Amino acid sequence: MNAEVRLLGIRQILAQKQLLSGGWPALTLSSQTVLEPTAYSMMALGSDLWDEHKRARRCLVRCQNPNGSWPAFIGDDDEGSWATALALIALRNYSENVPAQLKGFRWLLRSAGKESSLLWRWKFQTADRHARFDPNKFGWPWQPRTNSWVVPTAFAILALNQLSCTCDLEDSEQRIRRGIEMLLDRVCPGGGWNAGNGVVYGGALAPHPDDTAIALLALKNHSDEPVVPKSLEWLEGTATTLSAPWSLAWAVLALAAYSRNVRPLVGFLADLVGHIDIQDTATLAVVALALDFERSLILLAS
Amino acid sequence: MAITRQELLVGGAAIVAGASVTTPFFRPRYRIKRCPARSRVAILHVEDYSRPIDELLFSGLRLFCINVQGKTVLLKPNLVDYIPGTALNTHHQLVVAAAEAFRHLGARNVVVGEGPGHQRDTQLVLSDSGYEGELKLHKIPFVDLNRDELTRTRLAASYTDLQYLWLPRTIFQADFIVSMPKVKTHHWSGVTLSMKNMFGVVPGNKYGWPKNILHWSGIQHSILDVCATVPIHFVIADAVMAMEGNGPLNGSPRPLCTVVLADDPVAADATCARVMGFEPDRIAHIHEASHFLGNSSPALIDQAAEALRVPEVPFQVVPEFRHICAI
Numbered sequence: 001m002n003a004e005v006r007l008l009g010i011r012q013i014l015a016q017k018q019l020l021s022g023g024w025p026a027l028t029l030s031s032q033t034v035l036e037p038t039a040y041s042m043m044a045l046g047s048d049l050w051d052e053h054k055r056a057r058r059c060l061v062r063c064q065n066p067n068g069s070w071p072a073f074i075g076d077d078d079e080g081s082w083a084t085a086l087a088l089i090a091l092r093n094y095s096e097n098v099p100a101q102l103k104g105f106r107w108l109l110r111s112a113g114k115e116s117s118l119l120w121r122w123k124f125q126t127a128d129r130h131a132r133f134d135p136n137k138f139g140w141p142w143q144p145r146t147n148s149w150v151v152p153t154a155f156a157i158l159a160l161n162q163l164s165c166t167c168d169l170e171d172s173e174q175r176i177r178r179g180i181e182m183l184l185d186r187v188c189p190g191g192g193w194n195a196g197n198g199v200v201y202g203g204a205l206a207p208h209p210d211d212t213a214i215a216l217l218a219l220k221n222h223s224d225e226p227v228v229p230k231s232l233e234w235l236e237g238t239a240t241t242l243s244a245p246w247s248l249a250w251a252v253l254a255l256a257a258y259s260r261n262v263r264p265l266v267g268f269l270a271d272l273v274g275h276i277d278i279q280d281t282a283t284l285a286v287v288a289l290a291l292d293f294e295r296s297l298i299l300l301a302s
Numbered sequence: 303m304a305i306t307r308q309e310l311l312v313g314g315a316a317i318v319a320g321a322s323v324t325t326p327f328f329r330p331r332y333r334i335k336r337c338p339a340r341s342r343v344a345i346l347h348v349e350d351y352s353r354p355i356d357e358l359l360f361s362g363l364r365l366f367c368i369n370v371q372g373k374t375v376l377l378k379p380n381l382v383d384y385i386p387g388t389a390l391n392t393h394h395q396l397v398v399a400a401a402e403a404f405r406h407l408g409a410r411n412v413v414v415g416e417g418p419g420h421q422r423d424t425q426l427v428l429s430d431s432g433y434e435g436e437l438k439l440h441k442i443p444f445v446d447l448n449r450d451e452l453t454r455t456r457l458a459a460s461y462t463d464l465q466y467l468w469l470p471r472t473i474f475q476a477d478f479i480v481s482m483p484k485v486k487t488h489h490w491s492g493v494t495l496s497m498k499n500m501f502g503v504v505p506g507n508k509y510g511w512p513k514n515i516l517h518w519s520g521i522q523h524s525i526l527d528v529c530a531t532v533p534i535h536f537v538i539a540d541a542v543m544a545m546e547g548n549g550p551l552n553g554s555p556r557p558l559c560t561v562v563l564a565d566d567p568v569a570a571d572a573t574c575a576r577v578m579g580f581e582p583d584r585i586a587h588i589h590e591a592s593h594f595l596g597n598s599s600p601a602l603i604d605q606a607a608e609a610l611r612v613p614e615v616p617f618q619v620v621p622e623f624r625h626i627c628a629i
Contacts, residue, residue, distance in 0.1 A: 026449035142510025203552035244426035
């Protein structure tokens, strides 16, 4: 099936899956609003689904925590989660949401991997060297009081890159720089990224297509770093073998961001999703973003 | 010798202070006790994963008093990631065989559920590891526990200071939970067996990939808290092709041609540890779990089917866990 027709179909499905809250559930049969699928779905909706988009925006603003962060799902504890970066990306073009966004950015700048504290840095540099990484290079965790990981760091960088002013957020440049250093530090020996470290107990970990693609999107302004072409090459080689829509969709977005010809992959993705019953809303939304990659890259770009 | 009033007050205060500091160390950290009077374990010889595995498993299950009539059974395999050529995940043929066996035993629903700890793309793990086609063929539903609807759940033990976890509704809808671990060594916890396998019910959507909060809370302690809260009713452990060395991801395959069945997760893990050449009481979570979640002592375990054979050479482990080797 033609990619455009498939895209329209997926957008309609997303509109049907929207919950009364204005958000989206993670899985079809759930009624719990989850932030990750909500942010992707909101970005994936086209301009003809304006009402749904507006409800989604209201949902995001409504569920922001008092400390400026966003929860992983509605009903979650209010200490904040990595989904804060996703909410900020989804809300970026809406001026009425600026106060909420600034609060969110402030929280994001306060959030850091636990290895960033002096005591834990010392521990990871001296007593605990089994996972190979430099704790001076830290990024963002999935949730407070845990280590930095590749995906939350990459999304935090993408969100902070979209700041159009210093907005009393002077630390942002430094945090972006640290986050970039962290991604470069954690790369797998053969290129690409796993969830976190590239080497544990002397053994190289295999890269994941989705983690690699998301890290590459965050490193778009750092294409001169040697690990970037190496990881792109790995992703390009792997993308043609992928049989899962989530990973393939992220690969399309990353390869397109680096001006690779993704048309054949987009065609394959459009066919692939026609044969699978996708229960996972985030996957469906990311597929829609990939099928409409030119528009999506503008949403993700700095 | 007379004691002055002041000495009495100081002495009394010291006793009260001492008691308040030490009491928490002696108070049990669990609120439930599930140790049966006796546990039953069966060790099956299974040469490989080809078709007769369903017959072997079904006859193995009949060695137990299992009542799943009209119940919802949740099979929880260990699906971490997919790395070609490694014995990383519970083999899909064993999971399908288990699903069919429980259906034969009268289960109303059999569901497979897992929340891979490392790989966010669950669909990729399912398709690359052979699960997707087999589950579809046998009409066995799969639930991604990383993305299931969540319920705030008070922990039934307090080895960590977490107090509660958000857990997927599927595990509370199940009447009978079967932990189906891949028998592996683990560089942070020594082994990963039926109890460590339950980390897979902790949802990535809330806690991330990996579920790093469990590492920061102490892996051995987290295993105890999770297993106290989510009961394992039965164990089917895949040691047909096990893993040794730098597990759970980068170890080497080691054939054991064995499937371990048990009606008690502690007895299952103690037996698997012995089959790997380890002393179970030297593995912190198995030792502690034997106080409240099951039996680790051979004196309390009825052994069925094959005899327990301890290997001449124990499974390789990372240096920090050499002390768990029995030899």
